[in-house]
Amino acid sequence: MTTKLVGTPVQRVEDQRFLRGQGRYVDDIANDPSTLHAAVLRSPHAHARIIDIDVDEVLDLEGVHAVWTHDDLAGPMAEPLPLLIPHPSLTHGRTQYALAKDEVNYVGEAIAFVVADDRYVAEDAVGRIRVSYEFLPPVVGIDAARAATHLVHDDVPGNIGARMEQHNGDAPAAIAAAPHRLELDLTIERSACTPLEGRGTVARWDPDVNRLQVWSSTQTSTGVRAAVAVKMGLDLGQVDVITPDVGGGFGVKINHPWPEELLVPMAARALGRTVKFTEDRREHFISSAHERGQVQHIEVGFDDDGRLLGLDVMFWHDHGAYTPYGLIVPIITSTQLLGPYKPGAYRVVFESLYTNTVMVTPYRGAGRPQGCYAMERTMDAIAQFLGKDRAEVRAINFIQPDEFPYDHGLIFQDGRELEYDSGDYPASLVKLKALVGWDEFPAYKAEMAAAGRQVGIGLACYVEGTGVGPYEGAHVHIETSGKVKVATGLTTQGQGHATVFAQLVADELGVKHEDVEVVTGDTRRMPYAVGTFASRAAVMSGSAIHLAARRAKEKVLRIAAEALEADEKDLQIVDGVVSVKGSPGSAIDLGTVSVLSNPLRYAFDEASKAATQFSVGDPGKPPVAEGEEPGLEGRDFYSPERATFASGMHAVVVETDPETAEITILKYAVVHDCGNLINPMIVEGQIHGGVAQGVGGALYERMAYDESGQLLNASFMDFLMPYVTEVPDGIDIDHLETPSPLNPLGVKGAGEAGVIPSAAVFAAAIEDAEGIPIIAMPISPSDLFHLRQIHAKEPS
C-alpha cells in the first residue's frame, strides 16, 4: 500500500521556489519595457470637499499616457464601488468611488489615476496634479464618532452605519438577579494585516479576441472577475482573472474590487497596452484596510462558583470611512465573543461607526480577537472578584463534550445559526495547564519575586467558526502521462495549498505526491469559487478536492476493470498503477487508463494508438458510453450547512522589568483543535505565524492617527510589526483532534487561530505580573510606565 500522507508532516513543495527567489508575484508579471505603470493621487486630507482638480500640467510630462479623475469615468465605473455583503442592520452603508467624487473621507482615498512609461514618471505626474479642497472637520476615533459633533457623511446621522442587537434570554434580568455583578470597560486599538506584498494588479486587453486578462494579488479571483466584468460592461466570459503567487493576504485582499483592480483593466483597454499597478508600502498603510478598533462595555452576573448567569455586552466598532465588507467584523465579535462558554442569558448590541480614517475589513481573526478579549478579560475579572483560580472559573463555564451540537440561539456571520459542531474544551484545558505549567506557576512566581523579578501568567480560550460557505469546487484531471492536475478556484497566499491538497489527492487516487500538481485562483481552470478567508481553504476546497478525486477514482476503476477484465472491487491503485489485488501481473498504469478514457480517431504518439478506433471498444456500443464523458476527470463541489467550529487555548508567561517597564515573553503555549490534521507541520506553521502577528497586535502595533486624521506611522519604521527578535523563541504546541461531523475530511480551519487570543492572553499575563488591571490594548512599555504611576498614586 502507498503510505498514507494525510496526517503526516509532508514537506512543503512550494518552499524551494520561494526560498530561491523563484516566486512569481503580480509585480513579476509583464516585466518588460512595453508595460505601462500606474500611480494614484491620494487625498492628503481626512475630510474635504473637492472643489477642482487641475491636471493640465500632467500630460505635458514626457512619458505620461493618460490621467483619469472621476469626471472621466462613465457608466457603472462612475458609480460607487459595490457593497459586497449587505445586511438589514446596515441601514447606512456607504462605499467609495473608484476615484473620489466631490468629497474625500480619509487620507489616502484615490482621487486621480495616472498611467505612464514607468512608475517614476507616473509619480512625477501625480505630483503635478493640483486639487483645490474645502476642508471639512475630520472625525477621528470612536469617541469623536459617538459624540457626532461632526459627521463623516452628511446623510448618516450620529455617524452610525449600523446598530445591531442579538439576544438569547433576558440578560439584564438575569444579571439583576445574580448573586454577583461586575462591569468592565475595555478598549482595543487598530492594527492591520500588512502583508509583505501589497496590493497589485496587471491587465492586458487583447483586441483580437475581445478579451481581458487580469492578474491580481487577491484572495478571490472569481470575485474580482465578476466585479471587473460588471464595472466594465463585459461578459464574464470575456474576463480571466489569474492570481499568481501572493505574498500574504491576512484578509485585506478579500475585500474587492479595490479601485485599482478596476482602473488598471479600464486603462489597459483604453490604451491598448498592458498596465500594471504595484502598491507601495505607504499606500498600503493609508489606502488598504485596517481592523480591530473597538470600545466595549460589559455587564456580567455570576454565581459563587463563577458560573455565568447573564452577559450583556455593548460595543462600538470603528469601521472607518466606508463599509464595503458590510458588518462581518462586528457580527463575528458579537457572536464569537462567547468562545467555549455557556453565557447564561446573553444580549449583545453594537454600533458600527464611521470615522474619517482608512476603512475596516477583516484582518486574520476578523473581530474574534476583540471578542475573545472582551470575554477573557471578563473571566479574569470574575476569578479575581471571587478569589478563584482563573482556569477553574473558565472550566465551570465550558460547554461539555456531550452537549454538541451546541446551539447558541444566535445568527453567525454567514447568516446561519451559531451552532458548534464538536469540541472538547475540558480536555484542551488539561493539556494547556500541563504544557505551560499552570499549577506550578505560583511557586515559580514567588521564586522570581525573591530574585527581584516580576513575572505573570495568563490564559485565554477561543472558539473559531471556520470553513463558511457557500461552497468551493475542484477539478481533478489524470493526464495520459499519469500525472494528476488539480484545480480549485480559491486563491493561495502562502498557506501551502499545493502541498496539502496534493496530499489529499495522492491518498485518494493512490498516486505519488510529486505527481500531483495543484493550481489555485485561476478562473480559466475553475471559474466557480468563492475565495480564501475565514480559515476555509482546507475545509472547503480540501473537501471538494477529496470528492472530485473520488469521482476520478471511480472512473479509473470502471475503465481499468474493463481493461483488466476484473471486478472493480478487486482493484487497487498503488503509486499510479491499477492492479488486481493478489495478481500483480494484471496491472495497468493510470496514464494508460487516461488514454483509454478518451476514444481517439487519430494517434499522435505510441501511447495514443491504444485508444484508436481499430484498437479498442466494442463495435456494437457507442465509444463513449451513455452517462460517461471522454477524459479521465473528476469534478465536484462541497457546500456545508454551516461553519465548523475550531477551538484552542493559549497561555503566556511574561516578565515585566520593574525599572524600564519592558515586557518580555518567557514562555508561550498553545493547545489547538482544528479537527483532523492534514499536515501537522503546516498547521503549526499557521499557529507560529498567528502568534507572531498576535504579539504584534498586543505589544507593538497601533495605527497612530492624529486628531486631523493623518496616519503618523505609515511605514515599517514606525508601525512596529514585530521582527523575529520580538516573537517567542519557541512556541509549545499540543494538538487535540476532535473531528468535524460536517465534512468528509473531519477537518476544521486553522489559518486564523494563532492570532485570536493574543490581546486577551497578554493583558492577563501583564495584569498578573503587575497587579494592575489592564483594560486597554495594545500596551507598550511607555503605557505600562504610566499605568504604574497612576496606580502608585491611587491604589485600586
Next chain:
Amino acid sequence: MKPAPFAYTRPGSLAEALATLAGDPDAKVLAGGQSLVPLLSMRLAAPSALVDINGLPDLDGVTVTASGVRVAALARHADVLASAEAAAVQPLLAMALANVAHPTIRNRGTTVGSLVHADAAAEMPVVLSLLGGSVDAASTAGTRTIPAAELYVGPLQSSLRHDEVAVSAFFPALAPGAGVAFEEITRRQGDYALCGVAALVDGASVKVGYLSVSDVPTVVDLSGIPVEEMGEAALAHLEPADDIHATADYRAHLVRVLTTRVVRSAYDDARGRR
C-alpha cells in the same frame, strides 16, 4: 515611493567628486545610502544630483593605532564592528555599533555617513561626541578637521558644508584606567532608541552621552554627582519629547534608570581592564 529625477555621477577620483560638489550646491553625496535612499524614495529629499563616492580609491578601511581608530568614508558599520583591533583600542565602538540597526543595514551603511547625517537618535554621533573625536572633511579648498564639539549644530544638521566630503572620522583610544559602557532601550531590536546612554569614566571624571532625548547628540559632564542622582542632573541638559512610541515622561524616566546603570557598567568596565 520612487525618487524624483536626479542626475547620478560616480566619480573615479576624490578631486572629481569635490569638483562636482563645488559646482552644484544641490548635489548630495551617496555612500551607504541607508538614510539618504529612503528619504529620496519618500520624496522627502530631492537633490539635483547624487555623487556616488563608492568608486573612490583609498576611502576604505579601518586604521587602528595606539592613539585611536580612524574610519574611512567607505568603511561600513560592519567593517568597524568586525575589527578586533578597533574594539581593543576603543571598546565603546563595538558596544555601540552592535546596536546600530540590523546586520543588513550595517553591511551597507557607513559609519562616517551616519556621523555626518547628524541624527540625534543615532548611536555613532553620540559616541564621537562623547569620545571627543573628529571628522576630516575635504573640499576643493583643501582638507580640514572638524572636532565633534563643532560638528553638530542642529537637528539633522552638521557643520559639514555642501561642497565637502567627510573622508574619515577619528575615535580616540580609551585612556588607561578609563572605562566605557553603552545601553539603549528600543521598542524592537535594531530600532532607533527610545533612549540611549553611553558613558566614559576615568577616575573621578564621568561623561555621559545621550541619544533620542535631545535634538542634537548631547554629552553631559556628570563628574562629582552621586551616581543615583546623575540622571536627574543630566535631564537639565536634555529635552526628551513625546512621540508615538513613548512619552517625554517615560523617556525622562529611562534617562534616570539608564544613566545609573550605564555609569556603573562603565566603572565595572574600567575595573575589568586593570
